[in-house]
Amino acid sequence: EKGGYDYFMLKEIAEQPKAVADTLLGRIDASGALSLDEVRIPVAELREVDKVVIVACGTAFHAGLIAKYAIEHWTRIPCEVELASEFRYRDPILDARTLVIAISQSGETMDTLMALRHAREQGARVLAVCNTNGSTIPRESDAVLYTHAGPEVAVASTKAFLTQLVACYLVALYLGQVRGTKWGDEIQAVVRDLSRISCEVERVLETMEPVRELARSLASKNTVLFLGRHVGYPVALEGALKLKELAYMHAEGFAAGELKHGPIALIEEDLPVVVVVPSPRGRSVLHDKIVSNIQEIRARGARTIVIAEEGDETVVPYADHLIRIPATPTLLQPLVATVPLQVFACELATARGNEVDQPRNLAKSVTVE
Ligand code: F6R
Numbered sequence: 001e002k003g004g005y006d007y008f009m010l011k012e013i014a015e016q017p018k019a020v021a022d023t024l025l026g027r028i029d030a031s032g033a034l035s036l037d038e039v040r041i042p043v044a045e046l047r048e049v050d051k052v053v054i055v056a057c058g059t060a061f062h063a064g065l066i067a068k069y070a071i072e073h074w075t076r077i078p079c080e081v082e083l084a085s086e087f088r089y090r091d092p093i094l095d096a097r098t099l100v101i102a103i104s105q106s107g108e109t110m111d112t113l114m115a116l117r118h119a120r121e122q123g124a125r126v127l128a129v130c131n132t133n134g135s136t137i138p139r140e141s142d143a144v145l146y147t148h149a150g151p152e153v154a155v156a157s158t159k160a161f162l163t164q165l166v167a168c169y170l171v172a173l174y175l176g177q178v179r180g181t182k183w184g185d186e187i188q189a190v191v192r193d194l195s196r197i198s199c200e201v202e203r204v205l206e207t208m209e210p211v212r213e214l215a216r217s218l219a220s221k222n223t224v225l226f227l228g229r230h231v232g233y234p235v236a237l238e239g240a241l242k243l244k245e246l247a248y249m250h251a252e253g254f255a256a257g258e259l260k261h262g263p264i265a266l267i268e269e270d271l272p273v274v275v276v277v278p279s280p281r282g283r284s285v286l287h288d289k290i291v292s293n294i295q296e297i298r299a300r301g302a303r304t305i306v307i308a309e310e311g312d313e314t315v316v317p318y319a320d321h322l323i324r325i326p327a328t329p330t331l332l333q334p335l336v337a338t339v340p341l342q343v344f345a346c347e348l349a350t351a352r353g354n355e356v357d358q359p360r361n362l363a364k365s366v367t368v369e
Pocket residue numbers: 057058059060061103104105106107108109112155156157158241242245364365366
């Protein structure tokens with residue numbers, strides 16, 4: 001049932017191109033327009049939405065953090081993302097024009113369920129992004145957009161995460177489409193890129209041997225830091241979470257711009273720091289800033305592990321290890337940048353003799369608050 005792989009996690013990492021393609025299937029028509037009639041929220045209502053609030057836990061929360069960038073950019077609707085476990089305790093401001101998106105692989109996470117119940121009591125519309133047909137969260141939501149990752153068995157979420165991203169991009173692009181923002185042309189272009197992205201994920205998977213080798217060489221380390229900016233920041237958080245849960249290592253993700261406000265004090269000789277570098281095309285300011293961050297940490301002894309787009313030569317002098325990913329539009333980069341981090345964590349866990357599919361103290365679905 002592991003299809004020849006040693007672990008479900010490895011199988012599920014390998015299934016990501018298909019999971020991504022399946023989640024897109026039937027949702028983009030031949031003309032490149034998005035059709036999400038299946039969510040059954042009337043277009044008139046979507047045009048009225050004046051705030052989006054995303055609630056989720058763990059890895060699904062990281063998908064939500066990335067979704068915020070996409071939603072705000074393509075729709076110009078303000079979007080908040082909140083840990084489901086914190087949400088209802090702060091008495092959030094919600095009404096009929098608020099669209100709440102509850103993201104959950106299992107559809108059974110108790111905190112997410114309680115958050116969506118609270119949102120509905122306040123009159124908000126709830127859209128579930130969920131991987132499990134007929135589970136509690138979609139049943140209790142107003143609408144659902146299913147991710148088509150197939151069953152995810154390993155406790156650490158991989159393919160579900162990528163499909164959550166795809167689903168969130170679809171929602172963001174769809175909202176942009178029905179509301180007609182000034183980004184119409186960009187939306188068209190991104191839809192085209194999105195429909196090709198599963199091949200890019202496949203290409204990343206084909207080049208993972210050096211990442212595994214690197215992971216094995218770091219098996220005796222205690223700490224790994226992750227840095228990113230913009231959508232690379234949640235990717236850094238996700239990379240750190242994977243490492244905590246699988247390798248039981250101290251791992252932290254930071255927004256690279258925060259370095260000088262504290263975390264840079266952690267940098268010491270030979271400390272591995274993974275840096276997610278945004279595309280040098282497009283929003284190049286971000287790129288330049290992160291290149292200086294890499295220089296700063298390297299000058300203080302960090303061992304830099306740089307994830308950068310193919311063809312980006314500016315990072316080469318500052319990368320102790322360079323992991324290449326295909327060029328994508330900035331907002332879609334998490335779909336390719338996360339994959340090496342999953343492989344990295346999985347291989348480190350194996351090298352440290354940990355149980356990959358069933359990390360200690362964790363359960364696949366957290367049905368208590
Ligand atoms: C991490 C992981 C967890 C889940 C979280 C939410 O790899 O799997 O952080 O993402 O427990 O679970 P769902 O998506 O089922 O609500």
